[in-house]
Amino acid sequence: MTETKIRNMEEFAALSGISRPTLSKYFHDPESVRASTRARIEQALEVYDYRPNIFAMNQNRKLTKNVGIVVPYLADPFFAEIARNMEQRCFDAGFRPTLYSSHGQQHLENDILDSLRSLKPAGVLLAPLGRASDKNVIEKFCADVPTVLFDSNIEDIGEAFVGSDNFSFVSQTVEYLTRSGEPPCFFEMRTPANPNANKRRIAYLAMMEKLGFEPHVLKIDGEGWGFEEIGRQGALRILETNGFPTNTVLCSNDRLAIGLLSACYEKGLRVGRSEGSALRVASHDDHPFARFTCPSLTTAAHDYNSVSNCAFSTLSKLMEAGGRFSSRVETLFAARLVLRASA
Amino acid sequence: MTETKIRNMEEFAALSGISRPTLSKYFHDPESVRASTRARIEQALEVYDYRPNIFAMNQNRKLTKNVGIVVPYLADPFFAEIARNMEQRCFDAGFRPTLYSSHGQQHLENDILDSLRSLKPAGVLLAPLGRASDKNVIEKFCADVPTVLFDSNIEDIGEAFVGSDNFSFVSQTVEYLTRSGEPPCFFEMRTPANPNANKRRIAYLAMMEKLGFEPHVLKIDGEGWGFEEIGRQGALRILETNGFPTNTVLCSNDRLAIGLLSACYEKGLRVGRSEGSALRVASHDDHPFARFTCPSLTTAAHDYNSVSNCAFSTLSKLMEAGGRFSSRVETLFAARLVLRASA
DNA sequence: AATCTATTTTTACGCGCGAAAAATTTTTAT
């Protein structure tokens, strides 16, 4: 590494003995130049430590190497974990990922998409807010920028969707719970933030009917993305009035279950599948904290890696295909049942 | 809003009847043009919906409006929450925040700083990994880019530090615990990830000495940022061998406490300040999940808002001051004791 | 109304790189 500070590609071209346009090609895609030239460039690169100006590159290139990753609520470790995977995948593939969180608010989601647009991203991985999303805004965005939706589907918007097969989640939990004890009631928000919740309720109802049991859906009130607190308040209200209709509760998602478990603990209600427990609780998602709840939470787990890998590779294909698929692609991943102490 | 698509500032100048250099000034700082001109521009802006090309701007400006926010581990909702606050503050002040997480890994932290540098950011808010940080890399970065450190201090590096007064945290918890029951032992990692842990241990020892009690420090093994699991395993080992030396445990941080509580629950050990509890547990940070543990966690709370506000306003001053302070500024915030059920 | 000052306009150049076309070299195939 010499001390020569290189100002631009012109200088680096002069010093390395390679023409500037060839260097430009190399930086755009190292594979696009002959192996021998590539070797010479990389050799020179070690000597001179030059890096192209990212703003000048992005200004002039029709397509940048930027990839936007947008999640609805980053304070949820579930999304943090998914985002981490996706970031890594983007980076490994030579893209520049940038992470955004809508923090549960429509105006932020809109702002993010707006500012993302001006970054001319090669592609975007977007987990919409869901119910709170401004569908028109998202649709317009997807029309302009190659976008793969994940986690929360919006019908016919975006070129592809990668998410979870909610029926697989619910059927496994319901099947297990009914087989090992009383059939569960279903614990959810009255106005859920995203469409997965609706699909899970429908799957619950279908499974219960199929198995010949009476379904019970408990809808609790609450707005926003503080699911734990909503679950807690909802459970407290139930425990202070009629109690749960069965001794087994299936929560729509783990964050609600975390709140519910804290309510049960406070009320002295023993939860678990062991002898002497008053209630069994199970849920869906395998939230990073599910193994640390008291008791640890039986849940249907996402395959975090598969979801993020698939979302990125779908986006990758989409970008290669010039931003359009002939038809919208939906990929759903099945759940893996994780048995812990709560049910 | 007309349908005319404007390609560049030149066109917008022609259509709005304002010269391009004046527009350039306006976009750099709206206050820098005469009020009447500003009004004309903003009026035209509503008609034509033009936005300057961000890459061209950043390429030519000496200083961009980019601000980097770097946290060590985004899957920790504590950092997610801090980052959310900071993002908002940046945005409100007309900057473009970009969020990065080192995910607990040195090479990622280095990569982030490296790629951040090429974004020519006006300033950076950096919470270093701590022990795992490559101090030389961070020092060099801070020499080039106006940087305010937060959460985790590194001596003499960066122009300023904003964090918490660990003594305030620990003195409050120790004082409360000793006043209301047995003096606590201190539960921490043998090789903590960041310097706050060391300061907390020292504060614990000082407080215990001052109050005339025998200190007990329990050091548990484990590497990485999965604190809950480390806390859990450490607690299980203790419970399976000698047990805790006192009936009161003070954890270095809430994430360890979450793991510890799950271990206690599994072992059937009743935790709380109520009658019939075998153990009291308290901690520090007021992690977003601390209110949902079983029992809910007594802890010393950060003032999230103050920390993020102060960090940003410090950075703001730093940027206005041209990137250098005459002397390094450290701002520490006191804790607020939050009494819940665990102690 | 004349003068002064702050602001805007005009003009011109530069930033660092992408991209296209034509000329040249190297590689591969025959």
Next chain:
DNA sequence: ATAAAAATTTTTCGCGCGTAAAAATAGATT
């Protein structure tokens, strides 16, 4: 060895905006 194909170099232009300097204009001052 030679022709054809592929890769590279040269040349030239353009992107959208920042910025500097000089000229023109608006507003404020007396």
